[in-house]
Amino acid sequence: MEGSLFFLFFLFHTLFLAESSEISIQERMLLKALGLNGKPNPVNPGPVPKTLWSIFKKGIQNDNPCRMEGFEVPGNIVRSYRNQGPLTSSGAPHQSLCSRKHLFFDLSAVEKKEQITLGQLEIKFKRNTYDGQQFQLRLYRILQMSLKGMRQHKTNRKLLVAQSFRLLHKSLYFNLTKVAEDWTNPEKNMGLVLEIFQNATSTKSSSTHCEQINSFIHASLFTVSLDPSGCKTSRTKRSSSSSLPSPANICKKRNFYIDFKDVGWHNWVIAPRGYMANYCHGECPYPLTEMLKGTNHAVLQTLVHSTEPEITPLPSCAPTKLSPISMLYYDNNDNVVLRHYEDMVVDECGCR
Numbered sequence: 001m002e003g004s005l006f007f008l009f010f011l012f013h014t015l016f017l018a019e020s021s022e023i024s025i026q027e028r029m030l031l032k033a034l035g036l037n038g039k040p041n042p043v044n045p046g047p048v049p050k051t052l053w054s055i056f057k058k059g060i061q062n063d064n065p066c067r068m069e070g071f072e073v074p075g076n077i078v079r080s081y082r083n084q085g086p087l088t089s090s091g092a093p094h095q096s097l098c099s100r101k102h103l104f105f106d107l108s109a110v111e112k113k114e115q116i117t118l119g120q121l122e123i124k125f126k127r128n129t130y131d132g133q134q135f136q137l138r139l140y141r142i143l144q145m146s147l148k149g150m151r152q153h154k155t156n157r158k159l160l161v162a163q164s165f166r167l168l169h170k171s172l173y174f175n176l177t178k179v180a181e182d183w184t185n186p187e188k189n190m191g192l193v194l195e196i197f198q199n200a201t202s203t204k205s206s207s208t209h210c211e212q213i214n215s216f217i218h219a220s221l222f223t224v225s226l227d228p229s230g231c232k233t234s235r236t237k238r239s240s241s242s243s244l245p246s247p248a249n250i251c252k253k254r255n256f257y258i259d260f261k262d263v264g265w266h267n268w269v270i271a272p273r274g275y276m277a278n279y280c281h282g283e284c285p286y287p288l289t290e291m292l293k294g295t296n297h298a299v300l301q302t303l304v305h306s307t308e309p310e311i312t313p314l315p316s317c318a319p320t321k322l323s324p325i326s327m328l329y330y331d332n333n334d335n336v337v338l339r340h341y342e343d344m345v346v347d348e349c350g351c352r
């Protein structure tokens with residue numbers, strides 16, 4: 001069971017019972033199993049993006065925790081980052097330049113072992129105009145920050161995108177997979193510069209267009225990434241379940257509901273509120289019946305146990321089939337994370 005998240009149950013269970021000093025150690029182990037360095041403490045959590053809610057609601061398709069519904073790329077984690085760049089634009093609008101914004105997304109919570117398989121920037125305009133006014137957009141990656149600010153040092157930035165667009169109340173999306181990959185190293189993350197120009201030849205009321213666009217730009221980034229350690233186990237096939245009546249003390253699945261409120265996690269776990277984790281408990285007596293879904297090894301072990309009970313213990317009651325769950329939570333940077341975790345729910349137990 002090494003590497004499996006199933007021991008979560010055990011930890012949750014002991015969380016209730018343990019002394020307060022032990023709680024922190026167990027909780028830390030639990031958080032580590034969930035891919036977190038500490039207990040998130042959201043300071044200023046924003047709303048959960050609609051896309052994340054809809055993926056969460058769809059659940060995990062085909063019990064495959066390493067795919068995210070709606071994405072072509074492999075992944076078990078989707079993160080949504082808020083723009084933490086300065087609220088004000090740098091430099092006053094002049095001539096054809098309507099807006100220059102510094103965008104910054106904090107990707108420091110992405111773990112080293114995660115592979116970024118998709119990075120997408122969304123630029124959303126919260127107000128539209130229908131007069132067909134055309135704008136030019138330029139997106140730069142800042143390679144080096146100068147103390148004087150970004151204005152004079154154009155050589156320290158790299159043009160990623162240049163395109164024209166009209167404000168028709170929709171979002172623009174940009175593929176920043178490569179950039180997001182680099183940004184997982186915080187030293188390489190200086191953010192982006194977004195510049196929006198209007199065509200100088202346009203009408204008299206052009207300055208008002210500029211003002212509008214400046215105050216209604218909303219930028220957000222999301223990434224899909226794959227933590228390969230969450231995909232190791234091959235799905236164990238559902239064995240033909242025999243429904244023989246079983247004595248109360250025999251190895252079987254017991255229902256167990258983990259309520260995140262009980263463990264004090266409700267302020268950062270968005271959904272679910274809790275889940276049916278279950279656990280395995282019971283005896284694996286001799287002779288081991290078909291019903292207990294014993295492995296060949298377990299059958300042999302019970303046989304040996306019947307002849308030398310002092311030397312060889314009986315097999316133990318353990319999960320034989322586990323299934324994944326999805327969790328939606330805030331991390332320490334107030335970013336929203338949707339993550340699939342394998343082996344979180346015990347579906348079947350057996351002797352092994």
Ligand SMILES: *[C@@H]1O[C@H](CO)[C@@H](O)[C@H](O)[C@H]1NC(C)=O
Pocket residue numbers: 175176177178
């Ligand atoms: C995004 O860009 C990466 C390379 O940077 C490319 O491999 C990938 O196919 C692109 N994805 C989409 C959806 O265009």
Ligand SMILES: *[C@@H]1O[C@H](CO)[C@@H](O)[C@H](O)[C@H]1NC(C)=O
Pocket residue numbers: 134136199201
């Ligand atoms: C706006 O200006 C760009 C160059 O900055 C030019 O390529 C484009 O054709 C212009 N569009 C209109 C509608 O004038």
